[in-house]
Amino acid sequence: MSSPAEKPREVGPQLFPFPLSEASVGAQLWIHSVEGNPRECHRLHEMGFCRRAELVKLSHGAMTVCLVCGARVGLSETVAQRILVTVAPGEPRENPGNAKAVRSDLSSFAEEGTLFCRIRDRFRRRKGGAAG
Amino acid sequence: MKLAPGGRERARLAEPTNIAFVGNPNSGKSTLFNALTGLRQKVANYPGVTIEKKIGFCYDLHGRKCQLIDLPGTYSLLPSAPDEEITCEVLFGMRPDTPVPDAVICVLDATHLERSLYLVTQVLDLGLPIIVALNMMDLLEERGDSIDVEALAAKLGCPVIPCQASKRKGLIEIRAALSRELSPSRPICRRLPEPVGDALTRIARDFPQEKVERRALCSLVLSAPDSQRLAELLAVTHLLPSLREEQERLQEKMPDWRQQSIAMRQQEIRALTADVFRKSPVIGKSATDWLDRWVTHPFWGWWIFLGIMGTMFLAVFEMGAGPKDAINGLFLALAVGIKKVLPAGDLRDLLTEGVIGGAGNVVVFLPQILVLFFFLGLLEDSGYMARAAFLMDKVMSRVGLQGRAFIPLLASHACAIPGILAARTLSDPRDRMVTILVAPFASCSARLPVYVLLIAAFFGGRPGAAVAEAGIVMFLYLLGLGAAFGFAWLFKNSLFRSRPTPLVLELPPYRRPSLRTIAAQMGSRAGAFLRRAGTTIVAISVILWWLTAYPKVSDGDRSAQLAGSFAGRIGHCIEPAIRPLGFNWKIGIGLISAQAARENFVSTIGVLYAGVSKGDAQPVSLAQALLADRWPDGRPVFSPLVCLTIMLFFVFSLQCVSTVVAVRRETGSWKWALFQFGYMTLFAYVVCLAVYQIGRAFGF
Numbered sequence: 001m002s003s004p005a006e007k008p009r010e011v012g013p014q015l016f017p018f019p020l021s022e023a024s025v026g027a028q029l030w031i032h033s034v035e036g037n038p039r040e041c042h043r044l045h046e047m048g049f050c051r052r053a054e055l056v057k058l059s060h061g062a063m064t065v066c067l068v069c070g071a072r073v074g075l076s077e078t079v080a081q082r083i084l085v086t087v088a089p090g091e092p093r094e095n096p097g098n099a100k101a102v103r104s105d106l107s108s109f110a111e112e113g114t115l116f117c118r119i120r121d122r123f124r125r126r127k128g129g130a131a132g
Numbered sequence: 133m134k135l136a137p138g139g140r141e142r143a144r145l146a147e148p149t150n151i152a153f154v155g156n157p158n159s160g161k162s163t164l165f166n167a168l169t170g171l172r173q174k175v176a177n178y179p180g181v182t183i184e185k186k187i188g189f190c191y192d193l194h195g196r197k198c199q200l201i202d203l204p205g206t207y208s209l210l211p212s213a214p215d216e217e218i219t220c221e222v223l224f225g226m227r228p229d230t231p232v233p234d235a236v237i238c239v240l241d242a243t244h245l246e247r248s249l250y251l252v253t254q255v256l257d258l259g260l261p262i263i264v265a266l267n268m269m270d271l272l273e274e275r276g277d278s279i280d281v282e283a284l285a286a287k288l289g290c291p292v293i294p295c296q297a298s299k300r301k302g303l304i305e306i307r308a309a310l311s312r313e314l315s316p317s318r319p320i321c322r323r324l325p326e327p328v329g330d331a332l333t334r335i336a337r338d339f340p341q342e343k344v345e346r347r348a349l350c351s352l353v354l355s356a357p358d359s360q361r362l363a364e365l366l367a368v369t370h371l372l373p374s375l376r377e378e379q380e381r382l383q384e385k386m387p388d389w390r391q392q393s394i395a396m397r398q399q400e401i402r403a404l405t406a407d408v409f410r411k412s413p414v415i416g417k418s419a420t421d422w423l424d425r426w427v428t429h430p431f432w433g434w435w436i437f438l439g440i441m442g443t444m445f446l447a448v449f450e451m452g453a454g455p456k457d458a459i460n461g462l463f464l465a466l467a468v469g470i471k472k473v474l475p476a477g478d479l480r481d482l483l484t485e486g487v488i489g490g491a492g493n494v495v496v497f498l499p500q501i502l503v504l505f506f507f508l509g510l511l512e513d514s515g516y517m518a519r520a521a522f523l524m525d526k527v528m529s530r531v532g533l534q535g536r537a538f539i540p541l542l543a544s545h546a547c548a549i550p551g552i553l554a555a556r557t558l559s560d561p562r563d564r565m566v567t568i569l570v571a572p573f574a575s576c577s578a579r580l581p582v583y584v585l586l587i588a589a590f591f592g593g594r595p596g597a598a599v600a601e602a603g604i605v606m607f608l609y610l611l612g613l614g615a616a617f618g619f620a621w622l623f624k625n626s627l628f629r630s631r632p633t634p635l636v637l638e639l640p641p642y643r644r645p646s647l648r649t650i651a652a653q654m655g656s657r658a659g660a661f662l663r664r665a666g667t668t669i670v671a672i673s674v675i676l677w678w679l680t681a682y683p684k685v686s687d688g689d690r691s692a693q694l695a696g697s698f699a700g701r702i703g704h705c706i707e708p709a710i711r712p713l714g715f716n717w718k719i720g721i722g723l724i725s726a727q728a729a730r731e732n733f734v735s736t737i738g739v740l741y742a743g744v745s746k747g748d749a750q751p752v753s754l755a756q757a758l759l760a761d762r763w764p765d766g767r768p769v770f771s772p773l774v775c776l777t778i779m780l781f782f783v784f785s786l787q788c789v790s791t792v793v794a795v796r797r798e799t800g801s802w803k804w805a806l807f808q809f810g811y812m813t814l815f816a817y818v819v820c821l822a823v824y825q826i827g828r829a830f831g832f
Binding site for chain 1: 207208210212243244245246247250355356357358390391394395398399402420421424425428518522525529534535559633634635636637638639640641
């Protein structure tokens with residue numbers, strides 16, 4: 001599990017399961033598994049977060065918003081870290097987060113939507129570096 | 133209509149057919165229920181609005197009476213919160229006050245077909261006759277998607293009716309379906325991992341025969357992460373040892389058997405959906421995408437939230453002030469008219485000082501309360517509430533609660549009681565208890581007359597007053613929320629320690645708010661407010677007037693009469709306790725009467741200051757009367773510091789008997805209701821004492 005300062009991951013092939021929190025905005029993904037408390041996992045499965053279900057990550061701001069089974073669901077950072085996903089077939093493997101290649105309409109939204117997060121993360125990284 | 137066992141007999145005896153409404157949260161069950169029954173249950177565009185079962189009646193096309201049971205939304209028949217338990221209890225026939233439904237109307241959000249079908253397949257397993265209502269077909273068509281309704285009906289083996297409950301489309305078809313013969317449903321998702329199927333066969337043998345399919349119930353209990361609770365619900369706790377044995381056996385054979393079972397069902401649903409659902413090839417950025425980009429933004433989202441709050445309070449003063457002054461003028465004119473018509477005496481004083489001075493002074497705030505409800509209605513109906521909860525999750529998790537708990541707090545701004553009931557949507561019992569204990573800190577509409585009266589006394593009529601007034605009210609509302617967060621943190625780190633439940637919340641698409649829905653809710657709120665003003669508040673005002681009028685100690689000298697009256701004597705007894713807060717005995721009497729309902733403070737003060745007038749027949753407004761009151765040393769009683777202290781007392785204290793009773797009902801104990809009353813009152817007293825004494829020390 002990576003620290004919040006490393007998010008969102010922008011590049012790199014993702015052939016193995018990785019947390020939803022690390023996926024790029026606009027990426028089309030498949031759910032691999034859900035980890036954590038059995039009760040919470042069960043409810044997530046019932047809401048459609050089950051193995052091989054398709055998922056599109058819509059935003060990564062204060063929380064993660066994703067589209068699953070046609071419904072828009074908001075997830076806290078903890079939950080997004082517990083949902084492991086893989087790249088959906090058809091998504092370019094070289095860059096799973098390259099939304100422009102798959103859903104150009106969502107990509108601009110994604111890029112603009114995460115600008116603040118990127119600045120914030122960069123600031124956190126610098127702060128972390130200085131502290132270290 | 134072919135009915136479930138026992139149903140035919142009831143029909144013969146002209147008993148109504150029981151129809152339960154089931155569906156995912158925010159799928160439009162209550163809207164459809166309202167459309168069919170003509171009732172006005174609360175509807176809004178966020179999950180978790182309905183938290184109780186509601187009963188209504190309609191007639192099928194043969195004129196036969198149907199009892200409709202609106203139930204809280206759920207994603208599955210394995211309940212994870214008390215509101216979902218109600219739905220499951222009714223469907224399983226385990227609720228003593230509700231008969232087993234003869235049929236079920238499954239309300240589906242057509243835009244979320246795949247997700248909604250999970251619950252439908254579980255209900256089909258129960259073997260009850262089912263009608264599927266495909267709601268929100270207009271939104272589906274707007275998106276360019278389509279559903280092959282006939283194919284879906286054939287696959288589900290039950291009638292499927294497209295409808296648009298908000299526009300009353302499809303109601304005739306639903307009533308027609310209720311008139312026809314319905315057969316018990318059959319399960320369509322039969323696949324299960326082999327060991328799970330074997331375990332089910334073994335347990336089902338011992339499972340008691342219920343009114344619904346026992347294999348379905350058995351499957352639910354077996355796969356429930358908390359079998360104990362569901363077994364208690366179904367009264368099969370004696371089977372728990374064998375259930376646990378099977379669960380352990382399954383865990384050894386197939387560690388992810390629960391996930392596998394759900395995944396297999398979901399696969400079948402996906403295959404079914406693929407056959408009937410046609411998605412538009414064009415994917416465009418929707419208005420919801422665009423709005424969410426800003427509204428849920430970690431930085432701009434907060435500014436939008438504060439902007440909305442500010443606009444709402446500004447509107448309360450700007451839009452509500454004119455009608456309020458007009459109503460106030462009417463009551464003053466009425467009082468003058470009564471004084472001219474009736475001879476001096478107790479009856480005249482009772483009407484002018486008791487009824488008009490008391491209840492009339494509360495009714496004048498109706499326009500401002502309605503403006504507040506209009507804006508709350510806009511927020512609820514547009515879909516913003518879920519975003520606000522989403523935005524608040526970060527803050528809420530810092531105090532140990534989940535963002536979903538913000539919805540009960542927001543609902544408490546209208547009235548604490550629906551807010552306390554809305555805490556049923558929280559799955560963690562400790563989170564629920566903490567939310568109930570802090571919900572009354574959210575300033576409800578009953579506090580608004582007190583705030584407006586005291587603020588208007590100082591700012592009314594000055595240039596730019598509305599902005600200052602709105603700013604102060606917003607500050608008081610935020611202060612209430614701050615206190616709620618602070619005490620939530622305290623409780624979560626002491627009495628109710630638990631890990632915060634991570635937030636998973638469906639974000640409904642934004643919708644243009646329905647003015648009809650908002651107007652209906654405003655009408656119902658106005659009705660409730662006027663009923664209370666016309667009953668409780670009038671009664672208390674009349675009692676209070678009697679307490680101020682008797683015993684007769686002085687003819688003509690109003691101050692001497694008040695001081696010597698029963699009310700005056702009681703007030704002077706309690707004055708030593710409230711004097712350190714800067715309150716005189718009249719304020720003390722107001723605080724006592726406000727224990728029944730907060731608006732009573734205004735009516736009580738109205739009665740106590742009713743005799744103040746400019747001349748013989750020229751009564752002044754209540755705000756002016758307050759400003760004219762002086763201590764014996766000539767200092768104004770209602771100085772800005774005292775007004776602030778009174779408002780702070782109202783922000784922090786719990787002065788509502790109905791809320792105390794609601795907390796007792798929800799927590800199942802007087803202990804927590806009294807604890808809440810005690811800690812809030814004590815906190816309010818300490819804060820007011822500190823503010824007043826520090827303010828005095830600084831010369832205010």
